[in-house]
Amino acid sequence: MDADAGRVVPHDAAPLFCSGGGCTAKLGPRALSAVLAKLPRPTDENLLVGFDSSDDAAVIRLTDDLAVVHTLDFFPPVVADPYTFGRIAAANALSDVWAMGGRVSTALNIVAFPEDGDLNQLGTILAGGSERVAAAGASLAGGHSITGDGVLYGLSVTGTVHPGRLWRNDTPRPGDALVLTKPLGVGIACAAHRLDAAPAGVYEAAVESMVELNLRAAELLADADVHAVTDVTGFGLAGHLLEMLGEHHSAVVDTLTLPLLPGVKHLAEEFFLTAAAQRNRAHAEAHGTRFDHVPFGVQEVLFDAQTSGGLLVALPRADADAYVAALAAERAASGNALPVAIIGTIAARAADAILVR
């Protein structure tokens, strides 16, 4: 439960310089796969998930009923408020464990901070991160800090999972419904906010979404026949969906049901678009993403890099209906207005990897 997710905790730390951080700072998928392809592959047979499958976290089996989930994530400030930045960075880093079906255990801070920087600012970032780690039920157990030209913050998170109940990101089945648990458009909203062009409420809605933990969205999947899960971050919905589909599946995405932050379609039409989104578009279009009469502004939302985005889940339709109803009801009961929706379906590989209509 995350009823106070949008709250602002008073502090006197100075605002952070923020030029387009968060997951927009992620290297493009094309650049990344070229580099990773050159590394030797690990051979430990207990390594259930490594980087060859582009999954959210690494998973190593310790015993037949216990595996450890490792992940780390850090980035430059995505918002100017240091406390909020800390919360967002932590919510984003923790999410990878939940996207694997795991429970979070411990987290370690990763920090770069200017040598002559204001330590009150750093303390406020760490307080924000610590608040989210505690809300996730994990223990903040240390970290590593270096001096750097700019601010970077994130977490290395360790969790556990039963090896038989691991959710991979690339194993959907034809006929599955696709569920998205947070609205899209935080990259567009933040870009417009930085240029003082976001209408009232748009940025606040983006922050509310980014600080929301994916904890309950994952826990409520416990009884469902889950086939594939990932979280939507820097590669945008289209990029992460392409990873899920691999070579053997296709998806149809329905723009009518796609949850969007308020105002972002219009802001996209006004070109508050990041470089990351353009890299994501180039990658997705080169890998078979086609739009059937979808307006430009909505197209861009599918490529928008999300920081601390929602879970993208492939599961049978009946399970998806029950899951969406349960998550929506729980959120409504705690005054949380974040949308969750079935956004499309999985099919066997067709001409297009992703058809958006």
Add this chain to the structure above:
Amino acid sequence: MTTLDMTGKACPIPVIETKRLLAASAPGTSVEVVVDNPTAVENLAKFAEQRGYTFSRGEQAPGAFRVVLTSGDADTTAPAASGPRRTVVAVSSRTMGEGDERLGATLLKGFLYALTEAPAWPEVVLFYNGGAHLTTEGSESLEDLRKLEAGGVEVLTCGTCLNHYGLSEKLAVGGVTNMYTIVETMLAASHVVKP
């Protein structure tokens, strides 16, 4: 020609500054923009394409990519004059009219048959909500709709509706459409017929 030096500026600033400058200038104004990375060039090209502006690439040196955008002439967005008659039939349920459901289903089947016999056919027949049952396996109107389609009538069913009723794999005639196309089609119609 004005030059905007946008080197050192992260996206979306180069596009936003270009947009502001052209919006404040007379139609047909050209602006040269200098950016320091190829992604910014792609974003400017995308912006020009969306706005219908002319776009050309100049000198492409490392760290200084030059492009030129020229805004369109005025009056390119004037609404089209009233065009030819364009009829759209919109089928929004599995029955025709309200009352007895079996009667309503019989009436709708009869309407679609009579449509094939009408002297002038519509340009488009749209099916949404319960109407999705008419274009999918098990519908008794498939033959009539195929006849219309073969005669050049566009037969379109709402994809969200097919999905909702679990009919996505069962579409038997025509294509799938979305709400943007439905709105566009209805707005462009000279009249919409709802059985």
